[in-house]
Amino acid sequence: EPEVTQTPSHQVTQMGQEVILRCVPISNHLYFYWYRQILGQKVEFLVSFYNNEISEKSEIFDDQFSVERPDGSNFTLKIRSTKLEDSAMYFCASTQRLVSHEQYFGPGTRLTVT
Template identity: 95%
Template sequence: EPEVTQTPSHQVTQMGQEVILRCVPISNHLYFYWYRQILGQKVEFLVSFYNNEISEKSEIFDDQFSVERPDGSNFTLKIRSTKLEDSAMYFCASSEPGLVDTQYFGPGTRLTVL
């Protein structure tokens, strides 16, 4: 069964550094998403991406964040200058185009900002 994959599984970085989290969505999916889960809190939506542009973003997704689909398979989330409060589990998801498509999630990348 096709799966969403994410690398790395765990990323440790210093405050102020840039990080790039990578995701390979399911191959025939056209919508891509990033969510995050701060330890002990709810899963929160960050951004959705379709047809090479952001289709929706939350208040969390400020100018420090960016997304890109650099090639036909990868989908990346970049945090330009990490803060302590960016420490979280980041989940990538993808879905087929449809009015109520099911989002399939990857295993997550745990980001620790020191």
């Protein structure tokens, strides 16, 4: 069964460094999302992406964040200058939407900012 994949599974970085989290959505899906979950808290929406542009973003998704689909398969989330409070689990999701709105999630990247 097709699945969303994410790399790396765990990333440790120092405050102020740039990080890029990578995702490969399911191949025939058209809509892509990033969510994050701070330890012990609920999952929060960051951004959605369709047709090579951002379709929605939350207040969390400020100028430090950016997303890109650099080729036909990868979907990336970049944090330009990480802060301690960016430590969280980051989930990528995708959906086909034309047939079903079900969102499928990757296994997540645990980001630790020291």
